[in-house]
Amino acid sequence: MSTIRDVAQQAGVSVATVSRALQQPDLVSLKTRTKVLTAVKLLGYKPNLMAVKFRSGKTRNLVVLVPTVANVFFARVISGMQQAAHDKGYSLLLCNTLADEEMEQSYARMVHTSQADGLIQLRAYNPFAQLEMKTGTVLPMVNACEVLDRIACPTVLLDNRAAACAMTEHLLQLGHKRIAMIKGPPRSPLTRDRVAGYRDALDAAGVAFDESLLYPGDFTLQSGHKAATELLNLPNPPTAMFCENDEMAIGAIQGIKQKGFAVPGDISVAGFDDISFAAFADPPLTTIAQPAEEFGSTAVTLLIDLLEGRLGKAPKVILPFDLIQRASTGPAPAGFS
Amino acid sequence: MSTIRDVAQQAGVSVATVSRALQQPDLVSLKTRTKVLTAVKLLGYKPNLMAVKFRSGKTRNLVVLVPTVANVFFARVISGMQQAAHDKGYSLLLCNTLADEEMEQSYARMVHTSQADGLIQLRAYNPFAQLEMKTGTVLPMVNACEVLDRIACPTVLLDNRAAACAMTEHLLQLGHKRIAMIKGPPRSPLTRDRVAGYRDALDAAGVAFDESLLYPGDFTLQSGHKAATELLNLPNPPTAMFCENDEMAIGAIQGIKQKGFAVPGDISVAGFDDISFAAFADPPLTTIAQPAEEFGSTAVTLLIDLLEGRLGKAPKVILPFDLIQRASTGPAPAGFS
DNA sequence: ATTGTTGATGTAACCGATTTCATTTATAAA
DNA sequence: TTTATAAATGAAATCGGTTACATCAACAAT
Secondary structure, three states: OOOHHHHHHHHOOOHHHHHHHHHOHHHOOHHHHHHHHHHHHHHOOOOOHHHHHHHHOOOOEEEEEEOOOOOHHHHHHHHHHHHHHHHOOOEEEEEEOOOOHHHHHHHHHHHHOOOOOEEEEOOOOOOOHHHHHHHOOOOOEEEEOOOOOOOOOOEEEEOHHHHHHHHHHHHHHOOOOOEEEEEOOOOOHHHHHHHHHHHHHHHHHOOOOOHHHEEEOOOOHHHHHHHHHHHHOOOOOOOEEEEOOHHHHHHHHHHHHHOOOOOOOOOEEEOOEOOHHHHHOOOOOEEEEOOHHHHHHHHHHHHHHHHOOOOOOOOEEEEOOEEEOOOOOOOOOHHHO | OOOHHHHHHHHOOOHHHHHHHHHOHHHOOHHHHHHHHHHHHHHOOOOOHHHHHHHHOOOOEEEEEEOOOOOHHHHHHHHHHHHHHHHOOOEEEEEEOOOOHHHHHHHHHHHHOOOOOEEEEOOOOOOOHHHHHHHOOOOOEEEEOOOOOOOOOOEEEEOHHHHHHHHHHHHHHOOOOOEEEEEOOOOOHHHHHHHHHHHHHHHHHOOOOOHHHEEEOOOOHHHHHHHHHHHHOOOOOOOEEEEOOHHHHHHHHHHHHHOOOOOOOOOEEEOOEOOHHHHHOOOOOEEEEOOHHHHHHHHHHHHHHHHOOOOOOOOEEEEOOEEEOOOOOOOOOHHHO
């Protein structure tokens, strides 16, 4: 590997001139510039960016903490991040945390140790909390998708409450009174907001809230299946199931069918996210579309703006949702209404 | 941010001693070590790993080129990579290439420019080819999943030919004679191998090969849907469709149903990969299970072994497949046999 | 002709660790 | 006690760039 010194020698100039010829060509005369470029080409010189980053103290790396890379929605978010980061000359250091706080902190340490400039967290947990407490500093971070309640960093989120309310209203309008919700982990702010939206709609429609219709899942196909099965075993089962993501909805549909019920004839099912499989479910899934890639790109943009000092107050960006009506929801069966 | 010099001053020793106290504690007396550790704690010292990496010339970063992060199978592969890399103290720099060679080369450049030590490519394209040609050197790379034919680097692959042959045999045993194949891009070695395996099985069974039953897709749900629809429009349509991945199979099932046919009553459908959605398709999908996470972890392990000089000849690791028989394949309809 | 200004280039410090080599101190052997 | 050896420590070089500052030449203004 040739270094800048080799180039300087080959070109018969100083290293400073080589550096300038490459970084700020206007400061160097045409003649010298040509000599330098010739030498660069001859030697196949590639600057050692590790040295540059070290010197500058900027890595242009961003750590991304993803609860589950294998989740289709997050995969789309990552895709959006990657695109935005690449466009701005940044790279992503990916971590599949599996929601393990120790793993998250281990990766967060890359920011303390100057291996990355900032961090994006897609979950309601601040891996910097301990260190920030101790040092009184605030580390560059952006929180997206599932955001912490009281966090002083830029966030990107959906109005989950409004979205859940909209979907519940859709089901109510179809005549459903017993609407189950297959939700996420009870502690999650995401779940809390969506349940709140669900209750908003019920309250507005004067439908009584029934705790037993709330079933906690874990966002997997399996848990949707299990939830639906158990909900159907209730003495007074629901006629509609609103799931907090599409995977659980697809799992629920299978569970419902296996119990011998029709979707949406007997039971309506709604999802959340609008992953690509939603449109290919049988029946195609009514769901809330989220701009997943935009979540990613916005998060990256905010973080870079923050890092480069272009961000004043920590903004909260709220992205739009869209209720996609497909065939998995229909009128409540007559016998039940 | 405090540096090693601050610690040295605080502890009243030289920087060399601090470095040793942290890296090779046995070389430092207990008394000094304690002084140093106290100073470290007091100052909240974190070594600047950028400096370490620069100095050592090793970044412990690995570039990963993924055709589509949003593809469920690749997401699992990445997940396996991430785990293995983390266990060995490496980080992943993720690139969603969208099979764009320019993008791939742009990321490959991170290896030339000392931002990463090596690269993992999940596609049949060598982004180092140009540079290696020019310089005569060979850059550290591992090729996995879809591997290049004549490449002198470690590879991890499935015996795609045998797997496709096994699935085709399964369909032949069910009495199918007209078996379509919804394949990938014609140029891909993956496709080529699988088509070869498909023909192996046909030949062995004495069933004539029909070019018109080969339909090229692009691994998306949509393309599976389109392929199935068009195949059913053939004058002499197939009774079974073997798809090169589960997404296309799920798309195909929808297309078939929309045409008014039953799966597997009229048409059997088989997939490849065994993604989580396969078991939740309706009907659940017969498919070839691939150890996706193991692809990732093996690729990472090989690359690290290569980087750390523990690899002699470039190995070809062949991972096992498993034919998962579910409900989407069944006996060929009587009328057609 | 003198001074000032601009443009082009070079010298050397610098970033923060590690590591070689030299030096000092402690310990064991004679 | 002296000497040989081992252990502990420090000074300084090093990695490969960037950049502040110094220098020098060319040219313009006076």
